[in-house]
Amino acid sequence: MIFDKLQTYGGSWQVTASRKFEADEIAAVKKAQVVASEYGNSVCFYMKSGGQTYIPLSTQSDLTVGDTVDLTAAKILTLHRDGSEDITRIDA
DSSP, X not given: OGXXXXXXXXXXXXXXXXXXXXXXXHHTEEEEEEEXXXXXXXXXXXXXXXXXEEEEBOTTOOOOTTOBOXXXXXXXXXXXXXXXXXXXXXXX
């Protein structure tokens, strides 16, 4: 069948990996807080070395803007769907 050879696009995202934050990752962060972003909420990581970095929050999370994220309980998710690059989300 012709469709067996073609790449599929627009399928649903599937979790392909899940892990806890490592001790050195937690130690590098001064504060992690939920912030509003262009496509939903993200976790803003305020780094001890200065500056901020952002990772989108999982859509399954009940956290809201302004909440602090407990990195000892949060997980880093890798999601995949055919036709797209893998993405990272924070499950907290």
